[in-house]
Structures are given as structure tokens and as C-alpha cells.
Amino acid sequence: MIDAIMTKRMEEATRLTRAGKLQEAMSLIQGSVPEAKENETPNKVYQGGNTFDGTCEVMDEDATVTKPTPADSAFGAFSTDDINVSSAWRDKWMKFRGAVGQPEHANGATEEPQPGAFTAGRFTNQVGTRDYKLYIPSGYHGQALPLVVMLHGCTQNPDDFAAGTDMNRLAEEQLCCVLYPAQPMSANHSKCWNWFKAEDQQREGGEPAIIAGMTRQVIATHGLDASRVYVAGLSAGAAMATTLAMTYPDLFAAVGVHSGLPHAVAQSLPDALSAMQGGTGPLGGDKKVKGSRWASDVPAILFHGDRDTTVHPSNADRIAAQYSTSRQAGAKVEQGKVINGHAYTRTTHNDASGVPRLEQWQIHGAGHAWSGGSSKGSYTDPKGPDATQEMLRFFFGHQQTST
Numbered sequence: 001m002i003d004a005i006m007t008k009r010m011e012e013a014t015r016l017t018r019a020g021k022l023q024e025a026m027s028l029i030q031g032s033v034p035e036a037k038e039n040e041t042p043n044k045v046y047q048g049g050n051t052f053d054g055t056c057e058v059m060d061e062d063a064t065v066t067k068p069t070p071a072d073s074a075f076g077a078f079s080t081d082d083i084n085v086s087s088a089w090r091d092k093w094m095k096f097r098g099a100v101g102q103p104e105h106a107n108g109a110t111e112e113p114q115p116g117a118f119t120a121g122r123f124t125n126q127v128g129t130r131d132y133k134l135y136i137p138s139g140y141h142g143q144a145l146p147l148v149v150m151l152h153g154c155t156q157n158p159d160d161f162a163a164g165t166d167m168n169r170l171a172e173e174q175l176c177c178v179l180y181p182a183q184p185m186s187a188n189h190s191k192c193w194n195w196f197k198a199e200d201q202q203r204e205g206g207e208p209a210i211i212a213g214m215t216r217q218v219i220a221t222h223g224l225d226a227s228r229v230y231v232a233g234l235s236a237g238a239a240m241a242t243t244l245a246m247t248y249p250d251l252f253a254a255v256g257v258h259s260g261l262p263h264a265v266a267q268s269l270p271d272a273l274s275a276m277q278g279g280t281g282p283l284g285g286d287k288k289v290k291g292s293r294w295a296s297d298v299p300a301i302l303f304h305g306d307r308d309t310t311v312h313p314s315n316a317d318r319i320a321a322q323y324s325t326s327r328q329a330g331a332k333v334e335q336g337k338v339i340n341g342h343a344y345t346r347t348t349h350n351d352a353s354g355v356p357r358l359e360q361w362q363i364h365g366a367g368h369a370w371s372g373g374s375s376k377g378s379y380t381d382p383k384g385p386d387a388t389q390e391m392l393r394f395f396f397g398h399q400q401t402s403t
Helices: 002-018 022-032 087-099 158-165 167-174 206-222 236-247 269-276 314-321 387-395
Strands: 054-059 117-125 129-136 147-151 177-181 229-234 254-258 300-305 332-337 343-350 356-364
Touching: 117 206, 129 158, 129 167, 129 206, 147 158, 147 167, 147 206, 147 236, 158 167, 158 177, 167 177, 167 387, 177 206, 206 229, 206 236, 229 236, 229 387, 236 254, 254 387, 300 314, 300 387, 314 356, 356 387
Parallel strands: 147 177, 147 229, 229 254, 254 300, 300 356
Antiparallel strands: 054 117, 117 129, 129 177, 332 343, 343 356
């Protein structure tokens, strides 16, 4: 009898999810789940200081061979790792997870070979360990090249993300290195960066500290230009990219945010679902300081499809609001269209000297996918303007004045 009730409730949660009513589905699940024991799913929060010490290990084998799972959500919002559930509920939810958004090209693609080196490695510091892939263009001969850090979305891995964004090909042409940190299933069942957890939204701990430490280690190891370091991401990776821009503005000279969310708008799974649907609450801040809000002077380029049903397009404006500290009033608005592709609106905000500090691209008719990406990777839309090319153009117009 209990099993039948569970099944009915899961079916209803699936129906609600398909209808786009994520919060109602979440409430139904949470209201039906037996309370977990105190020690069943402990929260591990790093309490150490601000450190970038760590070790990098080059590995012969591919560090990210797990292929994307088509049934996973683009944001992994219903990851059972983040819901205290019994094993019975866990098994049943896995059967119904396919109701959440599906990738448009979930083919587990591998990156097309380029003339440069695409190597696997592993980084460890006091906070944790993450694998990564690093692309070094064939034109690298020890000179101080720029570095672009690329954060994949849920269910993706570095190879898939490199294939879908085509970043390595452009890095070969424009001479920059590309670092792809990998989120393992042990950290999040859907391989999402944990943008919605308070412990992963700070400078001195969690995933931001791991990614920042890895970035600094790669810069030091290869003698790269520490004044020209950039970070970009898709979906959950985009949300984490904004978190890095907020928490490490001294490290990243510019940020690219594709189909993401603002920093610190969620500290729990229900918060995350609400934000994904189009939140209206405060844009984060230090809870100890009344009225405080997160903001960054890091130059930002944003992309979002206006038909995105996974992360509501209104999040693009909310992200832009967090990068408003150095832009001037007024904006230049341009309309355009890709041949045989999507139309778009680009809004540019400059600083007092006329340098673009914020670019916001609204892709008309596009969903939750990397604009202008290759169909060889997941979550891509080849019909859009080339987000990879435009991000690199924007990035290379900025560098840190001091490092």
C-alpha cells in the first residue's frame, strides 16, 4: 500500500515537472519523504583559511570518461544527493528523473583533435580534489598566454563541453590555454557545480576555492599571463562562474555567463528551484550585514535564450544587476540575426572611458543551450550567434591592472 502511494506521488511529481511546475513537484516530494536521520547525509564544510597551495598531477588516462546521462536535468535540481531520501524513494525517483529537461544533443561526444595538446590532470588542495583537462595550443612555446577557465553544465564533462563550445579550435587560432575543471558524480549526482549551496559560495572554501587554486596552479606551472585569466560557464557552470567573479575578482579579468543564475540567490534546493523559475528576491549578500548585496566590477558578457524553459530568461537581467557597479547610465542596443539562424538583441554598457564592461545577448527563439555551439556536444544550438567567439573577443579586451 505504501509502495503504491509512493508511486502515485512520484507520477504526480513527474507530471508537475513536465508542466514546468518545479516548485510544486519539489514540495510534493519533500512533503512525502520520511525525515532522515541526523547523520545520514552530513554536510561537509571546509573551515580552513584562504589558501591556494595544492598539487597538480598529470595523468595518462582521460580523467573524465563518464558520459552525460540524457535523463539528468540540465541543472540537476532534483539530484537525490541533495534530498534526504530513503533508498526506496531514491530508487523510485531515479525512474522518474527523465521528466526533467533533456539535453538537445546528449551524445557523449569527445573533443575533435586539434594540433595542440589536450591533457588530463588532477588538482588537490586542502579543500578537495578535482580532475581537469587542459588545452595548450601548438603555438605555445613558453610565452605568457591568456587562460580561459571553462565550467561545464550538469551531466557534461570537459570533453563534451570542449566539443560543444568548440573552444579549443578558437584557442588554437587565437593563442590561449583553456582549463576545464571536472565536477565528479561524487560531489553532485548530476555532475553539477553546487552553485546553490552556501558552503560553495565563499572565497575561503568549497568549490570556488578548489577552482581558484587549480587555476593559480596551472598559471604557475605553465608560466601563463596572470593578468589575462577569464572564466566562463554554461547553466550550473555559469552560476559558478558568476560566483567566482564575485569571490575572486582579483584572479579573473572578465567572466562569461551563459544561461546561468545570479550569485548567492539560493542556499538550498527549494531556493534553487525558485530561482530557476525566475526569482524576485534579494540578489544575495552577507547575512551579517543588513541590506548588503553582492556586486562585482569584473567585466561580464552574458548570453541567454528567451525560450529557455530550464533557467528562466529573467535571470539574465538579475545577473546583469550584479555587474552594474562600473558601468555608466545608458546603453547601446543592437539588433541582429544569424544567417539561417536566430535573431538576437545585444545590449552594451561602457565605463566612463568607453570600454565595454557589460554585454548582454538575448537570443530570440533559443532554449537552454550554448549559442552557436557544435552539435558534437550536448546542450548546444548551432543556429545562434557564436558565444565562444564573442566571449573571447570580449575577454581579450580586458586584463587585470594588478595581480
